[in-house]
Amino acid sequence: MMRSLWTAATGMAAQSLNVDVISNNISNVNTTGFKRGRANFQDLMYQQVKAPGSEASSAGTQLPTGIQVGLGVRAASVDSIFSEGSFQQTDNPLDLTIQGRGFFQIQLPNGDTAYSRDGKFSTDSTGQIVTQNGDIVLPGITVPADGQAIQVAQDGTVSVVQPGGVQTILGQIQIADFINPAGLTHLGSNLYQTSNASGQAVIGNPTENGLGSIGQGMLEMSNVSMVEEMVNLIAGQRAYEMNSKAIQAADEMLQTANNVRR
Amino acid sequence: MQLGFFISGGAGQMMQNRLDSISNNLANANTIGYMEDKTAFSSMFSNKMGREGSPDSTSAASLSMNSQYTSIESGSIRNTGSEFDFAIQGKAFFRVQMQDGSEALTRAGNFRMDAEGNLKTQGGQAVLDNNGAPIQLPIGKISATDNGTIFVNGEATSQLGLSMLKDARQIQKAEGVLIRTPKENIVEADNSVSVHHLSLEQSNVNSILTMTSMISTMREYESMMKTLEQYNQQASQLSDRVGVVQG
Numbered sequence: 001m002m003r004s005l006w007t008a009a010t011g012m013a014a015q016s017l018n019v020d021v022i023s024n025n026i027s028n029v030n031t032t033g034f035k036r037g038r039a040n041f042q043d044l045m046y047q048q049v050k051a052p053g054s055e056a057s058s059a060g061t062q063l064p065t066g067i068q069v070g071l072g073v074r075a076a077s078v079d080s081i082f083s084e085g086s087f088q089q090t091d092n093p094l095d096l097t098i099q100g101r102g103f104f105q106i107q108l109p110n111g112d113t114a115y116s117r118d119g120k121f122s123t124d125s126t127g128q129i130v131t132q133n134g135d136i137v138l139p140g141i142t143v144p145a146d147g148q149a150i151q152v153a154q155d156g157t158v159s160v161v162q163p164g165g166v167q168t169i170l171g172q173i174q175i176a177d178f179i180n181p182a183g184l185t186h187l188g189s190n191l192y193q194t195s196n197a198s199g200q201a202v203i204g205n206p207t208e209n210g211l212g213s214i215g216q217g218m219l220e221m222s223n224v225s226m227v228e229e230m231v232n233l234i235a236g237q238r239a240y241e242m243n244s245k246a247i248q249a250a251d252e253m254l255q256t257a258n259n260v261r262r
Numbered sequence: 263m264q265l266g267f268f269i270s271g272g273a274g275q276m277m278q279n280r281l282d283s284i285s286n287n288l289a290n291a292n293t294i295g296y297m298e299d300k301t302a303f304s305s306m307f308s309n310k311m312g313r314e315g316s317p318d319s320t321s322a323a324s325l326s327m328n329s330q331y332t333s334i335e336s337g338s339i340r341n342t343g344s345e346f347d348f349a350i351q352g353k354a355f356f357r358v359q360m361q362d363g364s365e366a367l368t369r370a371g372n373f374r375m376d377a378e379g380n381l382k383t384q385g386g387q388a389v390l391d392n393n394g395a396p397i398q399l400p401i402g403k404i405s406a407t408d409n410g411t412i413f414v415n416g417e418a419t420s421q422l423g424l425s426m427l428k429d430a431r432q433i434q435k436a437e438g439v440l441i442r443t444p445k446e447n448i449v450e451a452d453n454s455v456s457v458h459h460l461s462l463e464q465s466n467v468n469s470i471l472t473m474t475s476m477i478s479t480m481r482e483y484e485s486m487m488k489t490l491e492q493y494n495q496q497a498s499q500l501s502d503r504v505g506v507v508q509g
Contacts, residue, residue: 004278004284011289038342040294042293042437043293043296043437044437049279052432067330068299068330069283069330077384081344179375179399183375199377242473246281253278261494
């Protein structure tokens with residue numbers, strides 16, 4: 001049977017994954033702190049039909065080029081692109097952004113630490129600063145009931161004004177950086193977890209050692225560019241179509257062969 | 263048996279091979295840094311009929327796909343905004359190290375990092391610097407200049423190794439958008455080459471031309487099969503009719 005049938009099928013499978021990733025990006029275009037994904041592809045192995053440099057004649061001449069037939073494509077990875085999204089002013093005192101490198105540290109209910117770029121925080125019934133899912137933002141800062149006018153400085157220091165006009169420092173939000181953020185595992189809900197590929201979290205105070213600074217009253221929007229995603233979607237869809245045409249062509253050729261009159 | 267039988271049959275086989283190669287190009291139309299394969303046909307042998315040199319000597323040839331080459335033309339460069347993306351403008355390649363320690367080349371600049379900060383290709387091969395050593399980067403913000411020097415937090419840390427080919431035909435493709443070539447065929451890239459950071463080179467597959475050649479391959483195959491049919495008819499008439507006295 002013809003190789004091209006399967007070769008084109010790998011192409012269709014790859015493009016379908018491509019469209020899946022693009023759809024996820026588009027659906028998260030308005031998700032705070034979302035980082036767009038990208039599917040990376042690689043060609044598959046090559047079948048060596050004739051090696052370059054093999055003897056071409058009994059006189060000892062050699063073939064300058066060989067024949068290698070490629071067998072298609074496969075997905076190499078789907079990685080997240082951690083470029084910064086644009087910032088949206090909200091004026092909510094617990095809407096925080098990291099301008100530059102770093103992730104907020106979030107404590108999951110099971111005690112594990114997850115990481116997030118989504119700084120949409122609130123206080124819970126005890127006054128603790130938590131995420132939209134109610135997970136504690138490390139290192140666990142509690143806002144007193146009589147505290148007013150929460151202030152978060154660029155270096156992550158959280159302070160409130162208590163009755164009598166006394167300014168009290170409650171703590172400092174620390175952020176984590178990774179040598180390879182693209183290697184983090186996605187947990188959903190805008191959370192990431194360390195993996196073997198991401199490296200260990202390097203924890204520090206904002207604005208120090210190359211870490212970003214904290215912005216208050218702002219949210220980081222997703223870094224999805226709608227125009228780019230639409231163009232990628234078109235390219236992906238057309239590539240899918242072309243591969244289906246290649247299957248059709250192979251099929252028609254086989255049909256022709258079958259119909260040769262005996 | 264008629265020689266034409268095998269000529270048209272063989273040609274049909276070659277058309278199938280060509281379609282295989284076209285399918286691979288189409289399957290990789292969106293693969294970063296992929297270089298298109300092109301197929302060239304040439305006649306394999308000729309069979310002289312009649313006396314050598316006589317005016318009525320005829321020859322028949324059979325088609326053979328005896329060469330295939332990889333087009334190293336550049337694909338278009340697209341801005342991606344991802345900090346591990348590099349594209350080469352000009353006919354150069356990134357140097358990468360295979361698992362067995364040998365060197366290979368690639369135009370796919372969609373690199374990634376591992377947990378130790380080593381710059382890797384998507385296939386996991388180490389990306390080499392201009393001295394042939396694997397590139398390792400510290401944690402920090404990455405930027406690059408157009409000669410391939412990589413800066414981390416504004417400090418120059420490494421320079422991407424770029425190589426050029428003396429003879430672009432002497433290459434062999436390998437899985438993972440890589441090419442292998444003998445050491446003697448590699449030279450250091452000259453000044454005509456520049457590196458674009460935050461960008462990627464698309465595959466150089468021209469989809470319109472590829473679709474066109476797919477259609478023509480299919481049609482040529484059909485005509486070869488028609489020719490085969492003609493020969494077949496001729497042969498059957500030969501056995502049916504010759505020697506039959508009509509009337």
